Each structure stands twice: as C-alpha cells, then as structure tokens.
Amino acid sequence: MDDQRRSCLCCAIVLVLTSLMCSSSFHLVNAQAVDYPIATVSTSWTIINDPPPALVAPDFLWRPILLRRGLRSRFSLVFCCDFAYTACIVGVLIQKQTSIEQDAIADAPQLVWSANRNHPVKLNATLQLTQDGNLTLSDSDGTSVWSTYTGGGNHSVSGLNLTEDGNLVLFDRNNAMVWQSFHHPTDSLLVGQDLVLGRKLTSSTSASNWSQGLFSLAAQFEPPDFYSLSAYVESNPPWSYLQYYSQTNYFKFENESFNGQLIPAASSSAQFIRLDPDGHLKVYEWGGSNWNVVADLLTSHIAIGDCGYPMVCGNYGICSSNGQCGCLEEATSNHNFRQINSRLPNLGCSLVTPISCNNSQYHTLLELKNTSYFPFNSYPSRNYMDENIALEDCKKSCLKNCSCKAALFAYNWTYYSWKGCALLSEVFSLINYDGELINYEGEVDNITVFLKVHKSPTTQYPIPSTTNSRRKKSRQVKIILGSSLGAFFGVFFVAASWIFLFKKKREFEDFDEFFVDQVPGMPTRFSYEELRAMTNNFNHKLGEGGFGSVFQGTLSDGTNVAVKRLNGFGQVKKSFLAEVQTIGSIHHVNLVRLIGFCAEKSYRLLVYEYMFNGSLDKWIFQRHQELTLGWQSRRKIIMDIAKGLAYLHEDCRQKIFHLDIKPQNILLDEYCNAKISDFGLSKLIDKDQSQVVTTLRGTPGYLAPEWLNSIITEKVDVYSFGVVVLEMLCGRKNLDRSQPEEDMHLLSLFKRKAEEERLNDIVDKYNDEMQLHGAEVVEMMRVAVWCLQSDFSKRPSMSVVVKVLEGSIDVEKNLDYNFTNPAIPRSIAAAGQQEHATSAAITLLFPSALSGPR
Known part of the structure; x- marks a missing residue:
C-alpha cells in the first residue's frame, strides 16, 4: 500500500511539474537543477517574450520545454529563436552533464534534432500535444507547420517523454513507443x-x-x-x-x-x-x-583525401595535391574566372561573365587538363555517366543544353571500349592531379573536364600559310589604304560635325556604359525588359525616395530580390556608378550583396539581395509596435555594422569610405543579421592614402566635424557609427522635434545626462529588455562616446571597435563629452528641415527617407 502511495505521489509530482512547465512564461526555469521530462496530452507551449528572459547562446535564444539529465549529457526540448523572435524552431539541445547542485542550464548548447528546420515560426507560435495524441506546431497565425501525425490512429497516445539518451518519444497507456525523434534525424x-x-x-x-x-x-x-x-x-x-x-x-x-x-x-x-x-x-x-x-569519420577514410569533399574549395575552385585552394590557371589567363575572396580561397571562384541562356551563341568550352571531379576520386564514376558517347557529341550536348555548366568525359585505359559523358548543371570543387588517376577498382581512368565560359563576340580571320600569300595580302592592303585615304579626309569633317552635334546628348550615357563595362568582377547585367518582367512591371513597391523607388522582384530560380530604379541624371548617375564600382566587386556577410544592374539607354537600376526585415530605423524609431529589438539583438546588430565597416576600411583592395552611415542604410535579413547598404556616396582611395579631399556628402546629424574642412579620413564613418549606436541604445532619432527644445538634439541631451551621471534616464524607455540590461547599455554608450570624439585622431579604428565589442580591448578611459556638431551649409540645412534629409553630395538632392533596397 505504501509503494502504491509513493507511486501515486511521484505521478502527482510529475503532473505538477508538467503543469508548471506548460505555463507560457516558462517560470519553471530557475537555478535549481530539476528535470521535467514528461508532458501529458492537452498540453501546449507558446513562444512569448516575457520575463523571465530567455537563455542566451552565442547565436540564438532558447526557452526550455522539457529537461532531462542523462548518464553523460543533459537534454532539453526547446524553442530556439533568433534575437528578434522572427525565426524559431522546436529542437533538442545537448549540453554537458550537471549535478543536482549545479545550475540547471549548462553552457554551449548544441542542436541535435529539430522539427521545423526549414519552416521557422514567429513569436506567439504554439507547440501542442493535442487531446487525440498528435504533437503539432502552429505558427502565430494558426498555420500548421509540423506534426507527428499520430493523432486519431490505432494507438492512444498518453504522453510525451524526453528520454535519458535524448530521444523525444510519444508513448501510449502501456508505455509503448508510438513515435520517436530517433526515427526522424536531422543532421x-x-x-x-x-x-x-x-x-x-x-x-x-x-x-x-x-x-x-x-x-x-x-x-x-x-x-x-x-x-x-x-x-x-x-x-x-x-x-x-x-x-x-x-x-x-x-x-x-x-x-x-x-x-x-x-x-x-x-x-x-x-x-x-x-x-x-x-x-x-x-x-x-x-x-x-x-x-x-x-x-x-569520412576524412579518415583513405579514399577521400583532402580534396574529396565537393565544396572544399567552393564552386569552380580547384584543390591541389597539398590541399590548397585556388582558381584555374588555364581560365585565369583568359579572365574568365575570379576568386570570390583572396583572403579566403576556400570560398571558391566565380565566372566574370555569368552563363546566360540569352547569349548561348557566345558560349565555348574550356578544356582542363590534369583535372578531375570529386566523384571520380572515391566512387564508381560510371554510375554518373551516359555510356558510349563520343567526345565531340558530349561537348555538343553541353553547348546545346542551356542548363549545362560543364561536361565531364571519361574513358578507361584498361577497357578502351568503355567511355562516358556527364553534364553538370552546377560546378563544385575540381581536383588537380599529376600522373595517372586510379579508380576504385585499381584501373587507370582518363578524365577531361570542359567548363562552359562566355567568349566575346569577335570575328576571327584565317591566317594565310605561305610567304607569297602574305605579300599579296600586304599589296592589296596598301592599295586599299591609298585609295581610301582621300575619301577618309572627305568624310572626316562631316563625321566630326555630326559627333559634335550629338555629343551633349550622348556623352553621359557613353561615359556610363564605358566605365560600367570596365568594372572588374562585375555582377550580372540585366536588360530593362528582364527587370520589368522580374518585378511584374514594377508592381510591388517597397519604398520611395529622392533617388527613385525600390520594388520587390523574383529571379528565375525563385530568389526574392529588391530592384532599385534610379530617377534623373547628373548626381544620380554618378551615384549609380559609385554603387556598382564599390559594392559590385566586394563580398562580405555584413554588406548587402549587389546581384546585378541595368544600364540601358536612360535606365539605371540596381538589383540587390532582398532583406526581409527592412531597414533598422523601422525597428528602433517606431514605438508601440508588436515586435521590437531587444538588447541582445541590438548588441549583435552593432557588432555586425562594426564588422562591415572594418572590412570596408581595412580588408578591401582599396579603402572604401561609405560616407552615409545611418539607420536607413542598415538593412536586416530574416534572421536580423545587419548589412550595410547604399554605396551611392562612397569613396574609393588607395591603401597608402591616409586622407582625401572631397566635397561635402552625407546626411545632416551624422556628419563628422572635420567635414567643414573637406579633408576626411575613414574616421568620418566611425563618427556616424557612434551616432547610430546612440540612436539604437536610446531608441530615438538624433534630431527629434517631438521632444522639448532642450532634449531635441540627442548628443546635447546625452552630454547633459552624462554630466549628471544619469545615463540610465535615456536608455530606450519603450523597451523592457533594454531597461532590464540598463547597466550593459550604459557601458555600450562609452563605445559610442569614443567614436564621437571631436578630434578624429582620438577615435578608434573600426577594427579596434570590433575588438572592444568582442571584449579583448577596453574602451579608452579619458573621453571628451564635448561633442562638436558641425555647422551644416544652408543649402543642406534647408533640405534637412524635413525628417532625415537624404544624402547630399556636390549638389543638393531632394529629401528622402529611402537610401537603399528595402
């Protein structure tokens, strides 16, 4: 009888813990290491952003649903979310084992299983173990995202259990297993x-x-x-x-x-x-x-080697015998390929001129000798080949096939009768080898790789083979030249007059076309008709401003893009050139990627990667909205901006000054990763230059004091970064006309609060999480102050800022809080009367809140 009572008591405890755990605010998570591994039917869990705060891993937040200590590990069924709660998955985490005296939450959790990895949900999504025994995940709008499909069958599910070995199990009344995560592995x-x-x-x-x-x-x-x-x-x-x-x-x-x-x-x-x-x-x-x-486990297998992984050197990259990555020497001499990042050769290479079905007449095949492909290194390659196809037929098939990017032709030295051809729609890493290539059966294979490349449409003339024919050709040329010389001078003056009359009309277009075509590493060039079709005749507008409008579009492969259509001439066209020349040849995770452009007649359009969450200003300046950025998200965004600027200033072939850093030019992707956009006012200078003389350009409120002298360094971007950081921490614009006059300017208000030692007063008061981390926010303000020093030589470089944010360097101690607000020329100040006047450079531009793709 006592055993029965104890059993009932244990069951009651489990049910109480389960009931507590099911509370959507997750109040069960505390410092006591208590397991709650079981849940009963009719239990649900909802993702909310309320105290207690979620647990923080380096790249995500997580909220426990079930916890279980195993023999060697601790497992948790959790909601894993980005810092803005815009992408969440249900998954199982593994952590180090903890004793009952240690904290319940160990460090460095690793995701080992997930339910909805390809279909993340948002805040207010719900995981539910329904009455009929089905474990389901629904998004905030009620859409069903994932299910075990165990409800309503022959089995009567009575509960959910996270076992000691990390297996998530649905069990019936007899404790028999109905469904388990071990049967549905992820990675x-x-x-x-x-x-x-x-x-x-x-x-x-x-x-x-x-x-x-x-x-x-x-x-x-x-x-x-x-x-x-x-x-x-x-x-x-x-x-x-x-x-x-x-x-x-x-x-x-x-x-x-x-x-x-x-x-x-x-x-x-x-x-x-x-x-x-x-x-x-x-x-x-x-x-x-x-x-x-x-x-x-795979590398230790003798057959695969260093070069046997398909993406060891990225697309079009070639792996040498010592495991080093590079671009193809044969192709490089013809300028067909370029390395994506010279500092990271394993990222691979890309075609300078992408293969397009519209220009198939200009395609040719580049033969690569002593080159193999990864399947032939370790696996029966014949399984991939169409057998008994001749070499020329193999090459013709690739040239005729629009989706073919490369052709592989192989034949066997031992059995000469066998040969095969394979067409590749995507080119992974290639392998360079010397000597014979031995296949999996110990036989010698001969493999030839043909890469499809774009050739210029130039006319080829046959060259005569004998000396007499050359002399005859030379005499003919002299006669033709002599008879044509008089006619040439006759038409010269007519042609010169014609050119002069049309010069004014065409010179700027010709200027643009010439220089755009000379940009190394050029992105895809689209026609205007292609972009019009891509955007459904520019139907879905994302935003509008003084430079033009931004529209949502879709590439042929389904990828969403943002198409920026520029309006006007003069400065707008110079902005277009600056943007293409700058961002078109650089690649960094914290810079918006320029996919392509259009320079056709008077049309100037830029095609960017689509940024799901829009610009930063919409997240930090709009109050009372449902979704806001918490402290962890803002801290990560600050780090992202710093890394992007550090790359521009120090890691490119030339220094790049952005010159228009502001929240409108910081875009957020679906995971709230920050990327710098709008390089229309940027300036490229040589590495050995420390400063440059240029005309005033930028946005009032973000301009560094030294702009008054027109002699600038990369520290003008550091100053603008400091203003943006303060705006993020305080949740308001640097100029807010809705505030009392003494609080209208953020830098003046900040200085006063610093003198009063009351900086907590200006931490974003509309965000509870920012208030909760007030001490950390105030410490981050010191980073902003360092970047806002009036003397630019006392500001840190952006690489130093990154190290400060990483915690490896301390902020300078003797900081000057007497910030200098540069006097804005009247022409620009007049435009700045409207909120967030657009960037100004050389000539005054119209006000705009739009500075990049949305």
Whole structure:
C-alpha cells in the first residue's frame, strides 16, 4: 500500500511539474537543477517574450520545454529563436552533464534534432500535444507547420517523454513507443541512435542557419545483397563523394564506434555525431569548456583525401595535391574566372561573365587538363555517366543544353571500349592531379573536364600559310589604304560635325556604359525588359525616395530580390556608378550583396539581395509596435555594422569610405543579421592614402566635424557609427522635434545626462529588455562616446571597435563629452528641415527617407 502511495505521489509530482512547465512564461526555469521530462496530452507551449528572459547562446535564444539529465549529457526540448523572435524552431539541445547542485542550464548548447528546420515560426507560435495524441506546431497565425501525425490512429497516445539518451518519444497507456525523434534525424546522431534504410542525415546550411543544407548521409541497399552508407551532394542528380559498404542494413553510433570505425572513448563526457555544413562527418565531445572534434569519420577514410569533399574549395575552385585552394590557371589567363575572396580561397571562384541562356551563341568550352571531379576520386564514376558517347557529341550536348555548366568525359585505359559523358548543371570543387588517376577498382581512368565560359563576340580571320600569300595580302592592303585615304579626309569633317552635334546628348550615357563595362568582377547585367518582367512591371513597391523607388522582384530560380530604379541624371548617375564600382566587386556577410544592374539607354537600376526585415530605423524609431529589438539583438546588430565597416576600411583592395552611415542604410535579413547598404556616396582611395579631399556628402546629424574642412579620413564613418549606436541604445532619432527644445538634439541631451551621471534616464524607455540590461547599455554608450570624439585622431579604428565589442580591448578611459556638431551649409540645412534629409553630395538632392533596397 505504501509503494502504491509513493507511486501515486511521484505521478502527482510529475503532473505538477508538467503543469508548471506548460505555463507560457516558462517560470519553471530557475537555478535549481530539476528535470521535467514528461508532458501529458492537452498540453501546449507558446513562444512569448516575457520575463523571465530567455537563455542566451552565442547565436540564438532558447526557452526550455522539457529537461532531462542523462548518464553523460543533459537534454532539453526547446524553442530556439533568433534575437528578434522572427525565426524559431522546436529542437533538442545537448549540453554537458550537471549535478543536482549545479545550475540547471549548462553552457554551449548544441542542436541535435529539430522539427521545423526549414519552416521557422514567429513569436506567439504554439507547440501542442493535442487531446487525440498528435504533437503539432502552429505558427502565430494558426498555420500548421509540423506534426507527428499520430493523432486519431490505432494507438492512444498518453504522453510525451524526453528520454535519458535524448530521444523525444510519444508513448501510449502501456508505455509503448508510438513515435520517436530517433526515427526522424536531422543532421546529428546521438549515442545509441542508428541510421537504417530509408533514413538520412542532412547537413545545415551553416553554423548559424539550421535550414537544410547541401550534404546528406544515407543508408542504401546495393544489389544483390550489400548495403552502403553513402555521403552525397543534394544536387540533381545527387553526386556521391564517399561510400562505405556493409553486410548489415543499419549503421549504429555506439560509445566507442560507428560503422566499425573506432572513436576515442568518451569516459564521462557527452558525445554526438554531426554531418557538418562542409560535408564532414565529425564526432564532437565535451572537453570541459567547449565541444571538441575527436574524430573526422569520412576524412579518415583513405579514399577521400583532402580534396574529396565537393565544396572544399567552393564552386569552380580547384584543390591541389597539398590541399590548397585556388582558381584555374588555364581560365585565369583568359579572365574568365575570379576568386570570390583572396583572403579566403576556400570560398571558391566565380565566372566574370555569368552563363546566360540569352547569349548561348557566345558560349565555348574550356578544356582542363590534369583535372578531375570529386566523384571520380572515391566512387564508381560510371554510375554518373551516359555510356558510349563520343567526345565531340558530349561537348555538343553541353553547348546545346542551356542548363549545362560543364561536361565531364571519361574513358578507361584498361577497357578502351568503355567511355562516358556527364553534364553538370552546377560546378563544385575540381581536383588537380599529376600522373595517372586510379579508380576504385585499381584501373587507370582518363578524365577531361570542359567548363562552359562566355567568349566575346569577335570575328576571327584565317591566317594565310605561305610567304607569297602574305605579300599579296600586304599589296592589296596598301592599295586599299591609298585609295581610301582621300575619301577618309572627305568624310572626316562631316563625321566630326555630326559627333559634335550629338555629343551633349550622348556623352553621359557613353561615359556610363564605358566605365560600367570596365568594372572588374562585375555582377550580372540585366536588360530593362528582364527587370520589368522580374518585378511584374514594377508592381510591388517597397519604398520611395529622392533617388527613385525600390520594388520587390523574383529571379528565375525563385530568389526574392529588391530592384532599385534610379530617377534623373547628373548626381544620380554618378551615384549609380559609385554603387556598382564599390559594392559590385566586394563580398562580405555584413554588406548587402549587389546581384546585378541595368544600364540601358536612360535606365539605371540596381538589383540587390532582398532583406526581409527592412531597414533598422523601422525597428528602433517606431514605438508601440508588436515586435521590437531587444538588447541582445541590438548588441549583435552593432557588432555586425562594426564588422562591415572594418572590412570596408581595412580588408578591401582599396579603402572604401561609405560616407552615409545611418539607420536607413542598415538593412536586416530574416534572421536580423545587419548589412550595410547604399554605396551611392562612397569613396574609393588607395591603401597608402591616409586622407582625401572631397566635397561635402552625407546626411545632416551624422556628419563628422572635420567635414567643414573637406579633408576626411575613414574616421568620418566611425563618427556616424557612434551616432547610430546612440540612436539604437536610446531608441530615438538624433534630431527629434517631438521632444522639448532642450532634449531635441540627442548628443546635447546625452552630454547633459552624462554630466549628471544619469545615463540610465535615456536608455530606450519603450523597451523592457533594454531597461532590464540598463547597466550593459550604459557601458555600450562609452563605445559610442569614443567614436564621437571631436578630434578624429582620438577615435578608434573600426577594427579596434570590433575588438572592444568582442571584449579583448577596453574602451579608452579619458573621453571628451564635448561633442562638436558641425555647422551644416544652408543649402543642406534647408533640405534637412524635413525628417532625415537624404544624402547630399556636390549638389543638393531632394529629401528622402529611402537610401537603399528595402
């Protein structure tokens, strides 16, 4: 009877804990290490942004739903969200083990399973274990996103359990398993989990983007009686880069082995296997302070080597025998390829002139010798080939096929009768080799790679082969030249007059066309008709300003873009050139990517990547809106801006001064990553130049004092950055006419509050999370003050700012709070009477709140 009472008491405790845990405000999460691994039917959890605050990992926030301590690990079923709660997934985290006396929440959580990786939800989304036993996830608008599809069947689900080995299980009244997450893996395997036929691991896109990536690992049947574990690229068709054979139909991760490969003993540490975004299959183990790689399971296989991974050197990159990445020497001499980032050669290469179906008559094939492709390095390549096709037919097929980017032709030295051809719609990494290429059967293969490239439409003339023909040709040329000379001078004056009459009309267009065509690393050039079709005749307007309008468009592959159509001549066209020349040849995660442009007749359009969350000003200046940026999000955005500017100032071939840093020119993607946009006023200078003389350009309120002398350095961007940081921390504009006169100017108000030692008064009062982190916000204000020093030589460089934000350098102690607001010339000040006057350079431009793609 006592045992029965104790059992009932335990059940009651579990139910109470479950009831508490189901509270949408997650009040159960506290310093006490208590497990609550079970939930009953008719339980729901909702993502809210209320105290207590969510737990913070380096790249995301997470709120626990269920917690369980295992033998070596702690597992949590959680909501994982970006810092703005605009992209959340339900997943299982693994952490180091903790004792009952330690905090419940350990450091460095790692995601090992997710329900909705490709379909993130937003704030107010709900996870529910329904009355009929179905575990479902619905977005904030009620849309069903994910489900276990276990409701209403023959099984009667009675609860949800997070087991000690990290398996999320739905069980019935007899404790029998109805559904389990181990049967639906994402990119990871936990100890005790196996991979059987019909299941696969698929990598994430990147470490910070958990959506489905490029690589998969699957258990497959190999007739007549073998099985294999195949690692392959999710392309069309899939290309395998490694294959293990086995006589068993499952591959299990045990404490010290996987698929027969030994793994260093984990002792008492947590372990998991993950298929990483680069295609490596690695074993991770908790090392006391972070997760360490203790085994790279595919690389240890002798067949794959350093160059065997499809994206080891990025698209069009070539991997040499020593594992180094580069661009193709044969192609580089013809200026067909360029390296995406010379400092990061593993990012690969790209075509200088992209392949376009509209210009197929100008396509040719570039033959690469001593070059192989990754499938031929480790896997039966014949499975990919169309057999018994002649070399010339293989090449013709690629040239006729619009989607073909490369052709592979192979034949076998041992069996001369065998030959095959494969057409590639995407070019992954290539492999450089010397000597013979030995296939998986120990035979010698001969492989030739042909890359499709764009050739200029120039006319080719045959060259005579004999000396007499050359002399005859020379005499003919002299006669023709002599007889034409008189006629030439006759028409010269007529032509000169014609050119002079039309010079004024055409000179600016010709100027633009010439210089645009000379830009190295040029993005895609679109025709006006292509952009009109892409934007549905410019139907969906995202914003409008003095330079023109921005429209949403869609590329042929479904990618959303923002198309900026510029209006007018003069300064607008110079802005267009500056934008294309600057951002068209640089690539950085914190700079908006310029996809293409149009310079046709009087049309000037720019095509950018689409930024889902628009510009920063809409997030920090609009009050009482449903979604706001909390402290963690703002801190990350500040870091993103700093990294983008540091790249412009120090890491490009030339220094780039942006000259118009303001919230309207900081755009946010779907994960609230910040990217700098609008390079229309930027200035490129040589690396050895420390300063430059230029006319006033920028936006009132963000202009550094030294603009009065027209001699500037990159520190003008540092000053503007300081203003933007203050605006983000205070949640208001630097000039706010709705405030009392003494508080209208933010820098003046800030100086006064600093003297009164009451900086907490100006922390964004409309955001509870900012108020909660008031001390950290005030400390960040010191970074802004350092950037706002009147003497530009006392301001830090942006690379130093990045180090300060990372915590490796302290802020300068002796700071001057006597900020200088530069006097604005009357012409610009007049335009600035309206809120956020647009950028001004050389000549006055019309007011605008739009400075980049939205």
